Amino acid sequence: MKVVVHDFWWIPTRIENHFMQQGINSPKYEYFLGNLREISILSLKASSESMPLSHDIFPRALSFIHLWKKIYGKMFLIWFGPTPRLTITDPSIIKEIFFSKSQYFEKYDPPLQVKRIEGDGLLNLKGDKWAHHRRIMQPFFRMENLKLITPIMAKTMEEALVKLSKNMNKIGSLEIEIEVSVWFQSLLEDIITKITFGRNYEEGLVISKLQAHQTAHATEAYQNAFIPGYRFLPTSASRVSRRISKEIRNYLLKLIDRRRRSDDRSYDEAPNDRQPADLLEVMMNAAGKSHRRNDPTAFTDEDVVEECKTIFFAGTHTTSAMLTWTAVLLAMHNNWQDEARDEIFRVCGARDAPPTKDDLANLKLVQYVTITS
Ligand code: HEM
Numbered sequence: 001m002k003v004v005v006h007d008f009w010w011i012p013t014r015i016e017n018h019f020m021q022q023g024i025n026s027p028k029y030e031y032f033l034g035n036l037r038e039i040s041i042l043s044l045k046a047s048s049e050s051m052p053l054s055h056d057i058f059p060r061a062l063s064f065i066h067l068w069k070k071i072y073g074k075m076f077l078i079w080f081g082p083t084p085r086l087t088i089t090d091p092s093i094i095k096e097i098f099f100s101k102s103q104y105f106e107k108y109d110p111p112l113q114v115k116r117i118e119g120d121g122l123l124n125l126k127g128d129k130w131a132h133h134r135r136i137m138q139p140f141f142r143m144e145n146l147k148l149i150t151p152i153m154a155k156t157m158e159e160a161l162v163k164l165s166k167n168m169n170k171i172g173s174l175e176i177e178i179e180v181s182v183w184f185q186s187l188l189e190d191i192i193t194k195i196t197f198g199r200n201y202e203e204g205l206v207i208s209k210l211q212a213h214q215t216a217h218a219t220e221a222y223q224n225a226f227i228p229g230y231r232f233l234p235t236s237a238s239r240v241s242r243r244i245s246k247e248i249r250n251y252l253l254k255l256i257d258r259r260r261r262s263d264d265r266s267y268d269e270a271p272n273d274r275q276p277a278d279l280l281e282v283m284m285n286a287a288g289k290s291h292r293r294n295d296p297t298a299f300t301d302e303d304v305v306e307e308c309k310t311i312f313f314a315g316t317h318t319t320s321a322m323l324t325w326t327a328v329l330l331a332m333h334n335n336w337q338d339e340a341r342d343e344i345f346r347v348c349g350a351r352d353a354p355p356t357k358d359d360l361a362n363l364k365l366v367q368y369v370t371i372t373s
Pocket of ligand 1: 122123134192310311314315316318319322
């Protein structure tokens with residue numbers, strides 16, 4: 001009882017007072033839950049209303065921050081359970097933090113349910129372990145490797161477009177209605193599966209589907225993960241999440257083992273100048289060199305599993321959301337759509353082949369459109 005009062009009432013009250021003395025306020029801390037109940041109500045309300053075609057997505061995407069900024073100003077605390085987060089919305093302060101004060105802002109340690117979805121990889125690692133993993137994965141992100149990966153991405157996109165036009169032929173129409181966000185999400189899952197698992201694409205697809213299934217529970221996990229003790233409740237969502245997590249792990253460990261034993265191409269064979277290294281291969285090169293569990297510089301098969309999950313999470317949703325929003329904006333502004341299309345035909349049209357990494361430098365307008373959206 002003493003611990004509960006101390007952790008869930010005494011500490012939050014002291015923190016609240018500490019910040020209040022500096023003029024930083026917060027929505028009222030609710031015992032145990034913090035502001036989670038209000039966050040959930042405001043988010044549900046915002047997402048249930050239809051949105052006008054507008055660039056102003058802030059009130060919908062982060063409705064609680066939008067409301068509390070109006071009430072408490074540009075800087076305020078939000079309580080995720082008994083954990084406070086300082087919310088900063090002033091661009092000049094954000095810039096100062098990134099450029100000169102970043103050492104004072106540690107990554108937060110996400111709850112287990114969140115780690116299950118995001119993977120305990122680069123996104124969530126800190127300090128020496130993060131630096132070590134970063135070094136290991138660097139060869140995959142080298143420019144020479146990215147150049148070899150670009151045709152794989154282009155081909156996957158081409159195949160998806162051919163499938164779309166076949167569907168149009170089937171219904172005998174020049175128009176077809178698709179849910180763009182789902183289409184891009186599936187395209188990205190396909191691309192990330194190919195670049196992560198290479199020749200084990202088919203097995204990778206199983207993992208990708210499991211991961212997508214896992215992410216479907218993300219909203220619930222993110223909302224509840226901060227409620228102390230929630231993870232111990234046997235809810236059906238947490239049971240499913242645990243089960244999928246186990247399945248992904250076991251499937252990946254078996255795949256790693258099979259690849260290590262397979263003789264079609266040794267896992268530590270260097271990638272040649274036509275074939276890119278897939279991410280699994282890059283990581284297995286490092287994992288093969290150290291299996292000592294207590295060595296801080298070890299990179300175990302468990303680390304490979306977590307990094308695969310992280311790449312899926314970090315690579316698919318971000319990029320598909322960005323492409324979906326770009327498509328919406330181009331549909332709203334047909335003049336930009338026409339100019340971007342003209343530029344692509346000018347740069348790549350004569351060759352009648354998909355864009356390469358080298359073409360990107362000449363696709364200035366397309367780059368501008370994607371970066372600004
Ligand atoms: C529009 C697309 C993307 C956006 C907006 C985006 C955004 C971000 C941001 C903001 C971070 C920093 C997160 C933090 O430190 O808390 C990050 C990290 C990361 N992203 Fe992306 N990302 C995108 C695409 C991708 C893709 C395609 C991949 C992989 C194929 C990827 C993999 C990663 C990884 C591994 C990290 C962790 C890096 C590290 O800590 O060393 N991202 N991304």
